[in-house]
Amino acid sequence: MAKKLFLGARLKRLRRERGLQQSAMAAELGISPSYLNHLERNQRPVTAGILLRLAEAFEVDIRQFASESGEQGSAEQLAEVFADPMFADLQIGRQEILELSDNSPAIAEGVSRLYTALRERRLAPLEAGADGDERALITPETWVRDFIQARFNHFPELEEGAETLGGALGDPLSVAEPLRRRLKEAYGVEVRVVSPEELQGASQAFDPQRRLLMLSSLLRPENKTFGIAYQLSLLEFHPIIARLLDAARPPDNGTRHLLHMSFANYAAGAIMMPYGKFLAAAELYHYSIDRLCAEFGANVEQVAHRFTTLGRQGARGIPFFMLRIDPAGNVSKRYAGERFPFSRFGGTCPRWNLHAAFQAAGQVVTQLIETPDGHRYFTVARTIERPIKTELSGGLLAIGLGCSIEYAHKLHCAQGIDLEHAPVTPVGPACQICPRLDCAYRATPPAGAKLAVHEHRKTISPYPFVA
Structure with missing residues (x-):
């Protein structure tokens, strides 16, 4: 039996983004305002016919609109927020977070925005020129990153x-x-x-x-x-x-x-x-970065970044995610063509071999990873040179590319790998929200978890906790 789609929050958000009243949007979709009201309140599922009309009337990408990835990403972001020790006594469960993210996305975004401002310690009087806009409490780089990611890095x-x-x-x-x-x-x-x-x-x-x-x-x-x-x-x-x-x-x-x-x-x-030439070449060369660099006179980072932008409706490429880090682990780029399986506020999991690329400079390092929600991704890590080399800016950076395992068979770098039986590395988001028990790399127990430390017993993880 096909799964029913309850997309009320997304419908409401789309309507508000377009500045429409329920009656106006209902007219565009050829339905009654009362029926649209039921859809927005999740009292009726969204049918295939409604999705097709949304695509025609509002140029909506049906796949993105109906997918779970956007709401999952929002829920994961909220999970990071509520993992902060200041909320430990509230014992906010995963189900409550999912309900808030799905039913009240604007409130969820508001909570995330406020928390981001708190983290960045910018809850001070606004500077001149901000015109009283409280959104300026978030640093420019965070605001721009979130804006681009909300549009899946495609314009x-x-x-x-x-x-x-x-x-x-x-x-x-x-x-x-x-x-x-x-x-x-x-x-x-x-x-x-x-x-x-x-x-x-x-x-x-x-x-x-x-x-x-x-x-x-x-x-x-x-x-x-x-x-x-x-x-x-x-x-x-x-x-x-x-x-x-x-x-x-x-x-x-x-x-x-x-x-x-x-x-x-x-x-x-x-x-x-x-776009058209690049996507055709990417498909022809099975997303081989080196072949595409030669074809378009670009460098590795430019091609990798371009992979994350291939979201054209009716001509989508593989939805990649991409990170760029320095040897200290600082993340300086973070883009995704769809959902991004890692922490928003923290760094990356040390079990992901993005960091190992620095010990294998110039080589392509592949890895199958699995996040705590059971999703598997095929990832590629390699070092790159900085755009300009001086005494102050010399040295290497590393980029990590990844996509859902369902697309891996299309990749040149996955050829020869038995994707069904290859070893899979369990990874997670930031330690403070990672639920994995037996991890030797754990730097802190997840927020709200009860430690299971005993002086007469040592465990693989330095911070064992009660699941």
């Missing part, structure tokens, strides 16, 4: 413009020269490679008075190309980016500038790797 408007432009530029392998010509002919901008001393610590800078884009001589070739594409994106897609910024309503100028930069970065990658 159709930028994709369409970049695909048109990228296709017109010619051979992607030598795209740097067409990009440079486009900047010169359309916008009167010269591109010049200069010494790092002239840039005073910047990797690139645009002088609007001189119509000059300066790129550091220390940038690697692929990053020089990306830098040109980035500047062209700022100019070429200014109207599109302005509309996206206005619709996003960032809380302050700092956040707006960071989101502006993120949109331009997104468009630059889409110009270098136009």
Whole structure:
């Protein structure tokens, strides 16, 4: 028997995002307002017919809208919040968290936002320029990261413009020269490679008075190309980016500038790797990063990041997640084409071999992992070089890519691996919410758990607890 879909919270959120009354949305769907009210209150399941009408009327991706991944991600985020010791005495159970996430997503988001502000210690009077917007209590990088992830790192408007432009530029392998010509002919901008001393610590800078884009001589070739594409994106897609910024309503100028930069970065990658061509090549080469780097003149990180953006309705790629860390374990990038199986507030599980990539520099390290909810993922870790190498910024970074095990057979790096019988490593989110008992890497017991430590008995885990 097919599982009934109760999607009331998502329907209500979609309606409010579009600024519609129930009567207006009901008319678009060809149903009565009372029936829509029943759907929103989960008193009726959403049928296949309703889903199809949603797709037609509101350009909704049915797969994403009806999937459990979005609500699971919200519930996992809330689980991290309520794992904080300040809530230990409340003994908030998993079922209560699921109910809050599913039935009151706006309240769940509000709780998460407030907790994030508390963690970041920004519950101080707003700075001038924030215009009284309490959302500014969250740091710009957190706000932008959450905004991008809420849209599964896919922006159709930028994709369409970049695909048109990228296709017109010619051979992607030598795209740097067409990009440079486009900047010169359309916008009167010269591109010049200069010494790092002239840039005073910047990797690139645009002088609007001189119509000059300066790129550091220390940038690697692929990053020089990306830098040109980035500047062209700022100019070429200014109207599109302005509309996206206005619709996003960032809380302050700092956040707006960071989101502006993120949109331009997104468009630059889409110009270098136009959606249709890139997806076709990715499928042809079984998502081989090295083959795609050679095909599009990009580097490993650029291709890996592009994997996470392939969410076009009707032409989706494999929904990858991606992390980038430094040798100390600091996470500097975190993107996902669908749900992300790791902690929002903490680092990564030490049992995931993303960290081991630093001991195998230049090699591809694969691993099958299983999260506490029973989901399995195929992951790839490898080191990358920084975009610009100086005495202060030298050294390696590591990226981790992963996808649900159901897609692994499509990957070049999974060929030859018996996915049915290969060893699986149990991993978890941050220790404070990880329910795994026998873990030698555990740094702290999960919040609210009762320790089972006894002086006459030592266990594998340094913090045994009562499940």
